[in-house]
Amino acid sequence: MQTNDSVSGHDAASDACGAANSVVRRYHAGQPIAGPEPDWLAQETPLALEYNGISHATVLATPCDLEDLALGFSLTEGILRSPSDLHDMDIVESSQGYIAQLTIASACFSQLKQRRRTLAGRTGCGLCGLESLDDVVRPLPPVAGPAQPIEPSAILRAMDALKRVQPLHQQTGATHAAAWADLSGEILHVREDVGRHNALDKLIGVLMQRRSPHDTSCGFALITSRASFEMVQKTASVGIPAVVAVSAPTHYAVQTAEELGVMLIGFARQRDFTVYTHSHYLA
Template sequence: MKPAGLSPPEPQAAAPAGSRLRRVLRAGAQTPSRDETDLVAQEVPVALEYNGIGHATLLASPTDLEDFAFGFSYTEGIIRSARDIYGVDIVERPEGIIIQVDMASACLNQLKLRRRSLAGRSGCGLCGIESLDEVRRDLPALPAPPQPFSAAAISAAVDQLRARQPLHLATGATHAAGWAGPDGNIRQVREDVGRHNALDKLIGHLIRNAQDTARGIAVISSRASFEMVQKTAAAGIPVLVAVSAPTSYAIQMADELHVLLAGFARGSLFTVYSHPEYLSIPGSPT
């Protein structure tokens, strides 16, 4: 039922993927109120099933869900590579979306080991964790990247990310994760209402296309939590750059997993919290 006093929204065809049109009332203490149309980001329950077994339910944007299936499965340690997934079906229901993943039977044991009840995953990403041993995965430290990354490339990637977020520009309610080459040019961006989901979607795209992840930079529009670092390392990406701040656990994990972690990346400035040796700055001592 529509709120009293608001006219029906305009046709949905005008709304970009992942958003919906909504009639709203613009109001303020010093200005006359007015009835307008606004775009809001969709947030939909998304359930993942593997070979018919329900595993997790999260809230996500209903876009790039096949990438999400691959990325989530990989960063959660359920699959070993993109080849372990034989097919993905997206089933829409009135109450939400089901992603049905057909995967190699050899991965079922990993599914049981990693199984969580992730209903309504929170910002910290730990809903459903039953013990402290499940907080972090046992991941090997990454090898040093083939060559250092320039400060100019990192700044360029951050700058380009801002213009590559159409859903955020339309709604103001989504996060983004971008992939840039060593030159700093953004090649792919994925958006979602959840920052973890955006990164999983990006990683899913990378592994599906056999991208050499050791030769690029991941840039995120959010803060850097430990799980964002863990997902980055699981995907073999040596650099994670956040527009906002990292947490102490994220820094500790970046130290241990050999990930260059940078935060507060705005304009041409950023702060490096771990592995500055991966960074090449003209004129700096070697």
């Protein structure tokens, strides 16, 4: 499966995974402007997650970087305590989609069975299928903050670069992206998906790989969507100190970010952004 670790030099027409060809007819003012022509559509495929042979959840996702998605989902949903709790993973293609077969530590599997959660497949809602309010808000320790103050110019640099490193969105216009930038504003990783939660889980998955996990205090996350409560909770669960969103945050997201020590920035467009919490993280 193709990955997007390189954030420069992408040719969207040839390198983006997760796109399928279609034929369309374009109209303007009710009149056709051309004959049938090719176009690209973002793929949306079921991914079933199995833990120690037991099916737990199914999400609808763009079928690339699925290993990152499975690991990130498992961490941000509290199924794994750390990447070391994942012993093995296989991504298996089936006639209906993909299956992520994860072998996890026995203590994690025991806890998972006790939770008895059933998640419905989704691309937009991050809380569908939860059994109780206790499943929504997980107790998390506050984030320590960035390793050093973040320059506002670094945020502007990263947001400007983000526009150029989304090959799948350039092809289809139908995907979200989540990116990781270092404290200078250089984007190091980008993950794309039809679902904003999936894109963030993919990013967290690549950041938390077992072999060489990043120091999450040495950078910040960027998302091409609104900042919801769950997006803040996911980043806080792995110690990311700042989230920069293109769109608006919700009130619950701001409240959660304040409590968990996450600097939350919204409306990051062109040369402007709005800081909602922990502005003292800025230089």
